[in-house]
Amino acid sequence: MTPDQEYVMRTIESRDVHFVRFWFTDVMGNLKSFAVSPGELADAFSYGMGFDGSCIAGFTGAAESDMLAFPDAGTFQILPWRPDSNAVARMFCSIRTPEGDVFEGDSRAILARVVEQVRQRGFLVNIGPELEYFYFCDSTAPVVLDRGGYFDLTQLDSGSDLRRDTVLTLERMGIPVEYSHHESGQSQHEVDLRYSDACSMADAVMTYKMVVKEVAAKHGVYASFMPKPLSDQPGSGMHLHVSLFTPDDHNAFWDEQAEADYHLSHLAKCFIAGLLHYAPEYSLVTNQYVNSYKRLTGGADSPSYISWGRSNRSTLIRIPGYKPHKENACRIELRNPDPACNPYLAIAAVLAAGLAGIDEELEAPAPVDGHNLALHTSAQLEQAGIAQMPRTLAEAVDAFAQSRLMQRVLGEHIHSYLVQAKRAEYRAYQATVSPWELDHYLEVL
Numbered sequence: 001m002t003p004d005q006e007y008v009m010r011t012i013e014s015r016d017v018h019f020v021r022f023w024f025t026d027v028m029g030n031l032k033s034f035a036v037s038p039g040e041l042a043d044a045f046s047y048g049m050g051f052d053g054s055c056i057a058g059f060t061g062a063a064e065s066d067m068l069a070f071p072d073a074g075t076f077q078i079l080p081w082r083p084d085s086n087a088v089a090r091m092f093c094s095i096r097t098p099e100g101d102v103f104e105g106d107s108r109a110i111l112a113r114v115v116e117q118v119r120q121r122g123f124l125v126n127i128g129p130e131l132e133y134f135y136f137c138d139s140t141a142p143v144v145l146d147r148g149g150y151f152d153l154t155q156l157d158s159g160s161d162l163r164r165d166t167v168l169t170l171e172r173m174g175i176p177v178e179y180s181h182h183e184s185g186q187s188q189h190e191v192d193l194r195y196s197d198a199c200s201m202a203d204a205v206m207t208y209k210m211v212v213k214e215v216a217a218k219h220g221v222y223a224s225f226m227p228k229p230l231s232d233q234p235g236s237g238m239h240l241h242v243s244l245f246t247p248d249d250h251n252a253f254w255d256e257q258a259e260a261d262y263h264l265s266h267l268a269k270c271f272i273a274g275l276l277h278y279a280p281e282y283s284l285v286t287n288q289y290v291n292s293y294k295r296l297t298g299g300a301d302s303p304s305y306i307s308w309g310r311s312n313r314s315t316l317i318r319i320p321g322y323k324p325h326k327e328n329a330c331r332i333e334l335r336n337p338d339p340a341c342n343p344y345l346a347i348a349a350v351l352a353a354g355l356a357g358i359d360e361e362l363e364a365p366a367p368v369d370g371h372n373l374a375l376h377t378s379a380q381l382e383q384a385g386i387a388q389m390p391r392t393l394a395e396a397v398d399a400f401a402q403s404r405l406m407q408r409v410l411g412e413h414i415h416s417y418l419v420q421a422k423r424a425e426y427r428a429y430q431a432t433v434s435p436w437e438l439d440h441y442l443e444v445l
Helices: 003-014 038-047 107-120 160-172 198-218 266-277 279-286 292-296 343-359 378-383 393-401 404-431 435-441
Strands: 017-025 031-036 049-052 066-071 087-096 124-136 177-182 188-193 222-224 238-245 305-309 315-318 332-334
Touching (some): 003 087, 017 066, 031 038, 031 049, 031 198, 038 066, 107 124, 107 198, 107 343, 107 404, 124 343, 160 188, 198 343, 238 266, 238 343, 266 315, 266 332, 266 343, 279 393, 343 404, 393 404
Parallel strands (some): 305 315
Antiparallel strands (some): 017 031, 066 087, 124 238
């Protein structure tokens, strides 16, 4: 056994753990789990635990359904919301075929492969997400708990205790938090996770979403990561802060001499150029639902314009300027992803687009600062050479389907599945008569 595996076995005995849940995601990023008794773990570490892959969205057909889940001992954590006696723990898993091959539909393996490509170029990845969500009275209708706004800390913010319990639970699971606060929308909240390596952060995002929902349920309310649940309130995003570091802890995005360019290195600007160039192609992965595009086309600070800048929050990419002369703080903030995405695939796609920008020596356009792009007409944006993100899921699917980069990064298995599944989703959406149509047309037509 490895040291991590030995630690798991000792902890299970000392903490009276009776169940270990094996966690993994389907292609859409939905968390899947089954419980294993401690007596099975030794074999599970060596040989995996079998399950029916044909029952998991995006995995396999019935003819080739046998799959194996191998637990990652480094992700072992006790679940704080379960009883201390007869405790329950969890580990994330890698998915393999019975022949021992990495399964091509394993999202976690896709991200690990891209991170390895980054490492081969001599860099380490730091990712820090800002995750927004809403609290509602229950899951049947979006009834808000408060009328608070950005940074409110008054009786208007009824979610303060829920955020506090969420942060404490995350920290008990080894996930450090930088910020938590009320967001701009009514009953909308945000928790920012402290930056980490890409693979650990994707695991942390999955854990975070589970913790938020578990704490909400404990308080008798419902937490939703739906990108745009309320028509008259801002949508929820998952802004990604990204930087590349060298093994000797030098920020590869930093250039001391480039003060006029926000201290961004040539490599950083090529990375930005890649994110902008390939944004329509990875949009389906970072914004994977019909509802995602209600947020992106919502106006105001909606990150639907393929541009970048420092002080402009209507651009797709922003350069945070809180500590402009500190090397470690130099990073880019990608603003279009939403928290309903599969974090493994989303981070993989984003990193691959940035790497493509570096490899292809793409040139970033001039930054856009000082004015809100949402106030510009389509003609003005076209004259300025600023394109827009896909405005519907259908547009995103078309761009994704034609993308050689996304097919190469995600593999034919996941790429083709997403194209088919998302085209079916959009057809079903188009065929549905909405309450808006009934309200506006039924009595007058």
